[in-house]
Amino acid sequence: MEFKVGQKVIYPSHGIAIVEQIESRQINGEKTEFYLLRVQANNSTVMVPITNASGVGVRRLIAARQCDEVLKFLAGDFDSPSTDWKDRFKGFSEAIRSGDLFAVADVLRTLTFLNQNKPLSFREKQMLERARYLVVSEIAVVSRKTEVTVGSKVDEAIVDACSRHNGSIIEGH
Numbered sequence: 001m002e003f004k005v006g007q008k009v010i011y012p013s014h015g016i017a018i019v020e021q022i023e024s025r026q027i028n029g030e031k032t033e034f035y036l037l038r039v040q041a042n043n044s045t046v047m048v049p050i051t052n053a054s055g056v057g058v059r060r061l062i063a064a065r066q067c068d069e070v071l072k073f074l075a076g077d078f079d080s081p082s083t084d085w086k087d088r089f090k091g092f093s094e095a096i097r098s099g100d101l102f103a104v105a106d107v108l109r110t111l112t113f114l115n116q117n118k119p120l121s122f123r124e125k126q127m128l129e130r131a132r133y134l135v136v137s138e139i140a141v142v143s144r145k146t147e148v149t150v151g152s153k154v155d156e157a158i159v160d161a162c163s164r165h166n167g168s169i170i171e172g173h
Helices: 050-056 066-075 085-098 101-117 122-143 147-164
Strands: 008-011 015-027 030-039 045-049
Touching: 008 030, 015 122, 030 050, 045 050, 066 101, 066 122, 066 147, 085 101, 085 122, 101 122, 101 147, 122 147
Parallel strands: none
Antiparallel strands: 008 015, 015 030, 030 045
8 A cells, every 4th residue: 555745644553644755765785665654643753664554554544434434333332341451451452553443443432331330440541542532533534523523423422332232341350
């Protein structure tokens, strides 16, 4: 998958980034081309080898028609999370690193459900905030709506899913 200078892309775990440059560097005597990405969330830059971009999970933003699909997905039922927080955290981390918006949305929905039933650990709270930011920011940019507007729709969808969820409530931590 090739990207152009000025194009918005998703850099997994960080969200929307803009391809600022495509540049070549000599590394170990070999010429390697890189995307220089500017991450919007914190204005940092990341260099990603073009040959490794898809392996890292860099992708195009979702299509506009997929915004409603993500909201419907968020409002749908979901599997009950693992009772072992270590397993949960590992699975959630992998989902966020994948860059797949539906996987991140699943993390958001599940952690929100858990948070309604028991206090989350500090790390899970951070992950909940990260997942919410990733989902809301991408939908907002694609749909050309404010993050506040999209955030309200995301929250409504999750409340709907959590109120209808048939799974068990997690005990312990």
